Amino acid sequence: MKKSFALAFLFFTLIFSAQNITDYEYIYVPKKFKDFEANEYNLNTLLKKSLEAKKYKVIQDDIVNWPLELRQNPCKVLNADLLNDSNMFRNRLKLQFSNCEKNVIFETKGSSMIKDFELGYQDAMNISLKNLQNSQPKEIEVLAKPTEKIAVETVVEKPVQAVVASSNSATPEVSKKAESYSNGTMSFQKIQISKDQFILVSSSSSVPFATFKNTTKSDVYRVTLENGTSTLGYTENGNLVIEIPTNDGNYKKEVFTAK
Numbered sequence: 001m002k003k004s005f006a007l008a009f010l011f012f013t014l015i016f017s018a019q020n021i022t023d024y025e026y027i028y029v030p031k032k033f034k035d036f037e038a039n040e041y042n043l044n045t046l047l048k049k050s051l052e053a054k055k056y057k058v059i060q061d062d063i064v065n066w067p068l069e070l071r072q073n074p075c076k077v078l079n080a081d082l083l084n085d086s087n088m089f090r091n092r093l094k095l096q097f098s099n100c101e102k103n104v105i106f107e108t109k110g111s112s113m114i115k116d117f118e119l120g121y122q123d124a125m126n127i128s129l130k131n132l133q134n135s136q137p138k139e140i141e142v143l144a145k146p147t148e149k150i151a152v153e154t155v156v157e158k159p160v161q162a163v164v165a166s167s168n169s170a171t172p173e174v175s176k177k178a179e180s181y182s183n184g185t186m187s188f189q190k191i192q193i194s195k196d197q198f199i200l201v202s203s204s205s206s207v208p209f210a211t212f213k214n215t216t217k218s219d220v221y222r223v224t225l226e227n228g229t230s231t232l233g234y235t236e237n238g239n240l241v242i243e244i245p246t247n248d249g250n251y252k253k254e255v256f257t258a259k
Helices: 040-053 068-072 117-129 160-168
Strands: 002-016 026-028 057-059 077-084 091-098 104-112 142-156 179-182 187-194 197-201 210-214 220-225 230-236 239-245 251-258
Touching: 040 057, 040 077, 040 117, 068 187, 091 117, 104 117, 220 239
Parallel strands: 026 057, 026 077
Antiparallel strands: 002 142, 077 091, 091 104, 179 187, 179 251, 187 197, 197 210, 210 220, 220 230, 230 239, 239 251
């Protein structure tokens, strides 16, 4: 039996208590930067060693392999990126660290007169890191600032018997196996991080695209997108569906098909 219901919820703007890079303990250093090939000029290795020397814990694995604590709260991790800012006279680098909202909280630059690319870029890297202080980690808290929004969705209500049977069954263990989904342009991994919460994450990003939390309604979820926006999600014909807010105040249906 179909039943329409109005689900009132709040949009949340995430506010992070950490303001300085030294507040963080973990930094994600990708295997490949935007402007450089994988470990080109040995820059990834050099950055990793330099950060560790300054008491930071460096992560290089994809988010699906992160410790459970960090998968549940990826905002504890900063993301490093290295940009090529060279000109014809100098080898120059720009090193940026951004939080899970993709806001750059620390940027430093280095410039070298050494003409050899490998030695020059490494020299520029070392110069840029002189401005970076040692890690003095603080607890990274996420606060929610609500602004009202209403969403209305029609769902198919499952038979009462099925719900009762499910409630009587044993609580399943949290699955560590990742399932694959696609929205037609990108591929995502579904990772169950607790019995009532899972995430969708792309292999190209360390920040979950969406975090799903169970509601009291079967197969309906509260969803937090990577930009902090909260919305509605549900399962439909074995696929995941997210109601994506649009700029005009409406919603568009984005379907993630199971592979």
